[in-house]
Amino acid sequence: MLTDIQKIFISHASEDKSEARRLEEQLKAIGVEVWVDHNDVHGGDIFPIRISKALNWCDTLLLIWSNAALTSKWVELEWTSALNLNKTIIPCRIDETPIPAILSSSVFIQFIDFESGLAELRNSFNLTKFSVGKDDIPVLSDNKATMQKGNTLKILFLASDADGQSLNLKGEIEKIEAAINKAKFAKSISIYSKLDVCEEDLFETLNTYSPNIVHFSGTFFPKGSIRLSSQNDQVVKIVPESVLVKMFSLLKENIRLVILNACNSLSCAEALSKKIDCAIGVNGVITDPGAIKFSEAFYRAIASGRNVENAFQQALLALRFDKDKISDSNALTLKCRKGLDPSKIVLLH
Numbered sequence: 001m002l003t004d005i006q007k008i009f010i011s012h013a014s015e016d017k018s019e020a021r022r023l024e025e026q027l028k029a030i031g032v033e034v035w036v037d038h039n040d041v042h043g044g045d046i047f048p049i050r051i052s053k054a055l056n057w058c059d060t061l062l063l064i065w066s067n068a069a070l071t072s073k074w075v076e077l078e079w080t081s082a083l084n085l086n087k088t089i090i091p092c093r094i095d096e097t098p099i100p101a102i103l104s105s106s107v108f109i110q111f112i113d114f115e116s117g118l119a120e121l122r123n124s125f126n127l128t129k130f131s132v133g134k135d136d137i138p139v140l141s142d143n144k145a146t147m148q149k150g151n152t153l154k155i156l157f158l159a160s161d162a163d164g165q166s167l168n169l170k171g172e173i174e175k176i177e178a179a180i181n182k183a184k185f186a187k188s189i190s191i192y193s194k195l196d197v198c199e200e201d202l203f204e205t206l207n208t209y210s211p212n213i214v215h216f217s218g219t220f221f222p223k224g225s226i227r228l229s230s231q232n233d234q235v236v237k238i239v240p241e242s243v244l245v246k247m248f249s250l251l252k253e254n255i256r257l258v259i260l261n262a263c264n265s266l267s268c269a270e271a272l273s274k275k276i277d278c279a280i281g282v283n284g285v286i287t288d289p290g291a292i293k294f295s296e297a298f299y300r301a302i303a304s305g306r307n308v309e310n311a312f313q314q315a316l317l318a319l320r321f322d323k324d325k326i327s328d329s330n331a332l333t334l335k336c337r338k339g340l341d342p343s344k345i346v347l348l349h
Contacts, residue, residue, distance in 0.1 A: 007032075007033045007034075007035070007057060007058045007059045007060070008027055008032055008033065008034050008035070008058060008059070008060050008061075008062055009034075009035045009054055009055060009057075009058035009060070009061045009062070009078070009082070009087075010023055010024060010034060010035070010036045010061075010062045010064065011061055011062065011063045011064065011069075011075055011078040011079055011082075012036075012037075012063075012064035012069065012075065013064070013066065013068035013069045013071075013072040013074075013075055014068075014072075015066070015068035016064050016066055016068055016069065016094065019064055019092075019094055019111070019114070020036055020064055021036075022114065023062060023064070023092070024036050026118060035054040035057065035058060037074075048077070051074075051077060051078055051081065052081065055078070055081050055082055055085055055087065056085070058087065059087070059088065060087065060088040060089075060090060061078065061079060061082040061087050061088070061089045061090070062090050062092055063075070063078075063079050063089055063090065063091045063092060063103075064092050064094060064111075065091045065092060065093045065094065065097060065099060065108070066093070066094045066095045066097055067095055067097045069097070070097050079100075079103070083102070083103075089103060090108070090109060090121075091103060091108035091109070092108070092109050092111045092117060092121070093108050093109070093110055093111060093112070094111045094112060095112065096112075098253075099253070108210065108253075108254065109121055110210070152188055152189065152190050153185075153188060153189045153190070153212050153213070153302075153347050153348055154189075154190050154191075154192070154209055154210065154211040154212050154213070154254070155176075155189065155190070155191040155192070155211060155212070155213045155215065155299075156191075156192050156193075156194075156205055156206070156209050156211035156213070156214050156215065157172075157173050157176065157191060157192065157193040157194070157215045157217075158193075158194050158197045158201070158202070158205065158214065158215065158216045158217075158218075159172070159173070159193070159194070159195045159196070159197060159216070159217040159218055160195075160196060160197045160198075160216075160217075160218040160219075160226075160228045161196070161218060161219075167217065167218070167288050168288055168292065169195055169217055169218075170195065171292060172217055172261075172291065172292045172295055173191075173193045173195075175292055175295060175296040176191070176215075176295050176296060176299045177191060178296075179296045179297070179299050179300040179303065180299050180300070180303045182300070183299075183300055183303030183304045184303065184304045184305055185303050185304065185305055185348045186303055188348055189303055189348070192205065192209050192211070197218075197228060198228050198237065199228055199237055199239060202228075202247060203247070203251075206247075206251040207251065210253065210254045211254065211255060212254050212255060212256050212257070212347060213255070213256065213257045213258075213259065213302075213347070214248075214255055214257075214258045214259070215258075215259040215261065215295070216258075216259070216260050216261065216262060216265075217261045217262055217291060217295075218262045219262055219263060219264075220260070220262050220263060220264040220265040220267075220268060226238075226239045226241075226244060226262075226268070241267060241268045241271060242271075244268060244272075245268070245271045245272060245275060248272055248275055248276060249275050252275060252276055255276050256276070256277045256278065256345065256347060257276070257277060257278045257279070257280070257308060257345075257347070258272050258276055258278075258279045258280070259279075259280045259295075259298075260272075260279065260280065260281045260282065261280070261282070261286070261291045261294065261295055262282060262286070262291070263282055263284065263285045263286055264282065264284065264285075265281040265282045266281035266282055266283040266284075266333055267281070268281060269281025269333065269335050270335050272335075273335035273336055273337055274337065274338075275337075276337065277336065277337050277340055277345060278308050278334065278335065278336045278337070278340070278342055278345065279334075279335050279336075280312065280332060280333065280334050280335070281332075281333055281335065282331045282332055282333075283331050283332075283333055284331050285331065286328045286331050286332070287325070287327075287328055289324075289325065290319055290325045290327075290328030290329075291328070293315075293318055293319055293322070293325060293328075294315045294316075294318070294319060294328065294329075294332060295315075296318075297314055297315040297317075297318035297319075298311050298312065298314070298315035299311075300314075301314040301315065302347055302348065303348065305346065305348050306346070307342065307343050307344065307345055307346045308334070308342040308343075308345040308346075308347070309334070309341075309342035309343040309345075310343065312332075312334045312342070315332075316329045316332060317329075319332075
């Protein structure tokens with residue numbers, strides 16, 4: 001059975017009752033206890049008291065988010081109360097209505113396509129099967145649920161060695177994964193990777209995974225343009241800094257941090273930090289071993305619950321332990337959106 005997430009409160013507007021029932025059926029089919037108002041509120045109940053009791057009872061609130069939910073006072077009461085109780089909140093967005101700003105750090109699941117949403121919810125709960133048809137039997141994984149108190153942190157690792165510099169990109173992602181797997185909050189992190197990334201992959205992966213951290217390793221021009229592989233692998237694609245910034249502006253919903261672990265990337269990081277909470281870039285040149293060492297130490301700290309500033313300083317210190325990598329530590333720079341303190345940004349709790 002599920003070890004961390006067993007009791008689910010489904011919050012929804014009355015207009016979204018059919019979606020709530022579908023989610024309820026899927027969860028109950030795998031033995032999860034569910035509280036939904038259309039089943040559990042009886043005549044004579046004082047509704048706010050019932051909400052309070054149900055929220056104290058549950059582990060997680062699934063927030064079915066829509067335009068109707070945006071204007072519902074009961075939905076607002078439910079999710080704000082859950083927030084005050086430090087409950088895990090998973091917004092399930094069934095239309096294009098933006099998630100409330102206060103929940104911007106939450107990892108939401110896109111339910112505009114219901115089956116795709118169920119698949120992502122399945123991955124979050126670490127279930128081997130979630131969508132139940134006539135011949136399907138839901139089976140739980142033997143592993144512990146990946147989502148602990150607090151939502152799953154999604155990391156998207158993108159890499160391109162378009163110039164053929166023999167960068168050890170596979171080695172970098174392997175070091176990152178190994179560091180995360182040994183850390184305190186390893187089971188609260190999902191990491192996705194795409195090597196030899198091309199222009200089309202940027203849009204596909206950002207739309208598909210809605211990551212909280214985007215990490216790019218590869219090569220930039222001094223003025224911030226990025227070098228990518230092309231779909232036919234015959235030419236190098238040059239993407240200007242302004243285009244990259246525009247892309248992240250359009251797809252930034254859940255992104256809290258962008259790491260450009262590549263030579264000459266500081267200009268782009270500075271531009272991105274005006275749109276996204278934090279960005280890390282390189283002023284000039286960084287060696288391949290230095291870039292890998294930085295990534296390993298940085299993600300170890302993040303996966304241990306450290307704030308962004310602390311993780312960045314730990315990673316710089318790890319480089320300075322090796323005299324051959326001191327210049328690499330001097331090249332890396334953390335930039336933040338105006339008014340934000342990176343020492344207050346904790347991505348895992």
